Amino acid sequence: MEIHDISDRPAYAEAEQLLRIKEDTYSIVGAVAYLIGVQRFNIENRGYQVELDAYDLASNDKNGRIIHYLCLARTRLERNFRNIKMALRGTASIYSADPLIKECIDSLHKDGIEIFRKNTKDVNEYLIEANKLISDRINNCKSLLPEWLNWDYFRDFVVMPNGLTDPVEEGTKFQQNLKLYPYSTYCNWPVSSQGNILNSDRKFINLLYYWHEDALEDQSKVADVGEHTKDKIYKFIGKAISVCVVVDAENSDPYRLCATLRQLNDEYTGRITKVIIIDDERTTTAWSIFENYAGIPVEHRIISRVLEQKSLVDMSVAMAITKEFYANNTDSFMLVASDSDYWAMLDQLPEANFLMMVEREKCSPAMKENLVNAGVFYCYIDDFYSGDSVELERTVVTSELLKTIDNLNIGNLEIILEGACARSRAHITENEKKRMYQRLKQSVKLVIDDDGKMRVQASFKGNL
Secondary structure: OOOOOOOOOHHHHHHHHHHOOEEEOOHHHHHHHHHOOOOHHHHHHHOOHHHHHHHHHHHOOHHHHHHHHHHHHHHHHHHOHHHHHHHHHOOOOHHHHOHHHHHHHHHHHHOOOOOOOOOOOOHHHHHHHHHHHHHHHHHHHHHHOOOOOOHHHHHHHHOOOOOOOOOHHHHHHHHHOHHHOHHHOOOOOOOOOOOOOOOOHHHHHHHHHHHOOOOOOOHHHOEEEOHHHHHHHHHHHHHOOOEEEEEEHHHOOHHHHHHHHHHOOHHHHOOEEEEEEEEEOOOOHHHHHOHHHHOOOEEEEEEOOOEOOEOOHHHHHHHHHHHHHHHOOOOEEEEEOOOHHHHHHHHHOOOOEEEEEEOOOOOOHHHHHHHHHOOOOEEEHHHOOOHHHHHHHHHHHHHHHHHHHHOOOOOOHHHHHHHHHHHHOOOOOHHHHHHHHHHHHHHEEEEEOOOOOEEEEEOOOOOO
């Protein structure tokens, strides 16, 4: 099939534009808002339930609550600096100077944190104390944000520069630019007219990386495919008598597909009869546990190779679809594959309904043009929010790691001792060898250096 440039063709351009529409996600900014001390009514007023759920989830974590109230106290000290300063000049203590400060002190006390017990008239000393506790305890909140997020960037966002010695300059900047800060809440960022920097996961994370002269490569971590694409998939499933997902596992990403299926409405994925995974014996082990995460019945078929250099997966995919269509009365197929070779099968089964799930970099322009012209809808699994596939990725990595570790062969300690005795030509009795072996076994340990290199080290002192 000849490959040529079709980017200027109206039908293709329109399809590409619709498929590139992304929708924002809000779970990260919900947790971030809580941690920096944003009050709940601000999140309620925005009306995003996912964001509010993330906010509330963080509030149920003790470490999250501690940071929240420390940051809330810090923001309140800065915003109400003059009034608190005036109150402290009289008979008021920090506990009675401001009702919100009192709420923070009481809440922290419930979680075992005593703060502002030193009686001072200097508001900056209270700021320094709050900043020290924030700096010391923020790392306890790592579990509240995704592991892929650069934690050092987020820590910088929370910790006040020079906050442990002289918070005046940073406090003045905050007070003079109050409306530019998210919900008028203090955080450390290069203040500019960016609107609400916590408006969405995509906006916040991209700005966070940008401030550190970096970029987030995988945008599906912070954005989801548009509703247009999901609606097309729902209409396809809704019109089907029986729908089946067929996967060319050799040329598809299991984590992307897992994320895609998990982002679809259960009402529609529940109507999918099964997922047939046609797998080459050399592909990733992720497909073998895919069913545990996809939530749809899976048939995992591993195809052996007749010739070493030739896979039979594409032929097996075509045969599986043909059999499902003619023998099992399946009328609709969601084909997960990017290979243009499948166009022949689609063309030869005009009575069947197809929806293609492809990967952006793997699907040729010519294939996409044929799909558009034939009225076959396709979508990119790369574009679906991929946060839900993290657990699958970690499970597979852990499984592969354990396999490798189980197969490591460092040697046999008894044979090593026997060799040492033989080379030394010393007159060692069997009882002495047993005693030496027991002491040796208790003292040997695995040592891993900063570069990840492993070596065995015996830590006994003196002679065996």
